[in-house]
Amino acid sequence: MTSKLVSLVELTSHIQDGDSVALGGSFLHRGPFAVVRELIRAGRRDLEIIKQSPGYDIDVLCRAGSVRRARAGIVAMEGNFGLAPWYRKAIENGAVELEEHACATLTAGLRASAYGVPFQPIAGVHGSELAALNKWAELPDPYGSGTTVWVIPPIRPDVAVIHVNEVTEQGDARVFGTTHWDRIMTRSARTVLVVAERVVDESEFRARPELTLVPHFLVDAACVVPGGAWPGSCAPDYGIDYDAVRDYLVDDEDSLTAHLATAPESRS
C-alpha cells in the first residue's frame, strides 16, 4: 500500500486559496495548529473556516488576513484569555463574513453532507434569531405529530484537517481522549488531511482497531509534526503552553512573526 506520509508543506498544499476548511479539535485543545500556521506562511487567502469552537486557529488566520468567511458556533481563546481579539476585530470591521451557528446546527450541516441528504433536522432553535439570520427552514412533522423542526442545509468542507496522536504510514489515524467533532468533519469533507504526533506500525492499529478514528482510505495525506497542536494541548502528550498564548496575544507586529518562528514545526 502506498504511503500517505508527506511533509507539512506538501500536506498544506492540498489547501488552495478560497477553500472551505474544517479544523478539528476545540479551542486550545488538539487543533491542527501546525497546518494553520503553515497556511499563513504559504500566504493562503480567502479561506472559509468551519469549526464549532475555533479560537486560536481562527484568530491567527484572521490576524494574517487569510480568512474570507467563518462558519462557527462559539469563538474565544478560552482558558482565561477571553475573546479572540483579531477575529473579533475582523468581524467588527467587516473584513470577515460570519455565519453564526449553535455548535449543534453546524454539526447538523456536516451531518447532512455525511449522511448524503439535502438537509438535517435539529432539535431546539425555536425562538432563536439565528434561524432567520441564516434563513433556516422550519418544517412540519410529515408524520403528523403537529410539531415542527428546523432543518439545516448541508455543510460540505473542501478539506478537513485534524490533529491526532498517532497515524500509520498508510494514513489510519487515532486519538486518545475526546474526539471533539473530528469524526463528523472527516466524514463530511471532500479531502481529509491528518497531522500526527507520531507514526506507529500498522500492527498496533490492527491490535486495537476500535481506537481508529479515521481509516486510511478516507485520508488523502498525513504528516508527522511532534508538538503540532502547540500552543494548545494534545492529551496525553502535552498540555496548553499558557506563556506562548500570552506572548501571541501581545498586540504588536513582531509578536506574530516571533510566534510563527518559535512554533515546533519551525524549530525542527
Added chain:
Amino acid sequence: MTDDWSPFSYVVTNLARFVRPHEVTFSGVNSSFPMLACLLAKKAYPFDFTYLNVAGGVDPEPPYAPLSSSDPVLTHGTRSIFANEDFYDLCARGGMDLCFLGAAQIDGYGQTNVSCIGDWHHPKVRLPGGGGAAVMLPTARRCCTWRTEHSPRALVEKLDFVTASGGMHGVVTPIAVFVHDGERLRLDSWHPAVTLEQVVERTGFAFDAATAAPTEPPTEVEAAALRELDPDGVFERDAGLVL
C-alpha cells in the same frame, strides 16, 4: 461569614446549589464557574449525580481544576469518553437535566444573547456566539447561567440579539440568584451584603421579589470544597469579581 462572602464564592456556590440528586448535569466550554460548581457539588453534597463535561468526562476525578473548562484534565479518571456529538444529542432528546450555559445579556424572560452588542450586522462588540445555547437552552430540562457583573447592561429589558430562548431555570450574579417561575425570572435571594433596593437598581428588567430573602451563607462544607478547588486563589483572582 456573610459580610466576607466573596462574590466569586457567591457565584460558584449558588450555581452548585442548582445541582440535584441523581440528575445528569453538564458544564461546557468557556465555563470556569459551572465547572467549579459541578466539582464543588461532587465534593460537598451527600448525593450522587452524573457530571458530564465538554472535555468528554463522565464523573471524572480531576487532580486539580484546570484554567480551561474544556481541558483534557477533566477526563482524568473518567469511565467513558462522552464526546461532543454524544452530549449534544443527549440534550436534544431530552436527556440533559441541568445544563450550564454562558450569556452576555439576559432578559426578564430568561432569554440570552451571546452574539453581539449592538446590531448583529454592524456589532459594537462581536461576542463569542451561539455555542450550545440555541439548541441546548430549549431542549435541556433546566438551564442555568451566570454573569460576572450585575448591571443593567448585563440584565437587560431588551436583548441586542436573541441568541437563545427556552428553558432558563436559574441565573446567578455576584449579588443575586434568580429563578424562573414559568413566565419570568423572579428574585429568589440576594447577597446578604447588599440590599434588595440595590439589586432592583442594578437590574435592567422588572422582577417579582415577593418571596425573596437574603441568600443562605455558604456551609462549612461548601466553603471547604471551594478552597480545595482553588487553593491558591488563582480562579478568584482571574475572575476579579466585585459585589
